[in-house]
Amino acid sequence: MRLRVTNPRDAGGAVLLFVVGGLLLVGQQSLPRGSAVNMGAGYVPNILGWGIMCIAILLTARSIRLGGPPLNAVPWRALISILGSFFVFAILIERAGLAFAAMATILVAAAAAAGFRWQSNLLLALALTTFSVVLFKFALGVAVSVWP
DSSP states (O other): OOOOOSOHHHHHHHHHHHHHHHHHHHHTTTSOOBOSSSBOTTHHHHHHHHHHHHHHHHHHHHHHHSOOOOOOOOOHHHHHHHHHHHHHHHHHHHHTHHHHHHHHHHHHHHTTSTTOOHHHHHHHHHHHHHHHHIIIIIISOOOOOSOO
16 A cells, blocks of 8 residues: 655645654753653653644644645745844844844845835834834843843
8 A cells, every 4th residue: 555645735744843843852852851740841842842743643644635735836035034034133132232133133024025115114113123122121121232
């Protein structure tokens, strides 16, 4: 008996979930797990890892049993913009402060859209940056520098 994937999207999602679940399980190996009553640092990652792996198994079975649409082309612009925004934030948050890091992150992430327009995205970035500064610095009292 030969198994055949009839739903490539679900199969691709299952592979991604297997990787994420496996990384969680490998990453939590050195952490103490504890028990349900006395949880250690590795307890939740262990449960999440196994839960994600179970979902991946179900998704794999679904990709074999049910038909589905083919895979679409990879949206490279969106992928690079979204991943790039994480790196921009990580690099700028300590060097340039929350205001510049948030503004740059929002603009890089907004570039993922096909209809990217500077004017509307600058207004959005300014509003979200203001909200972030007010929320994290003043409302929550997080010890983060706003300016360089």
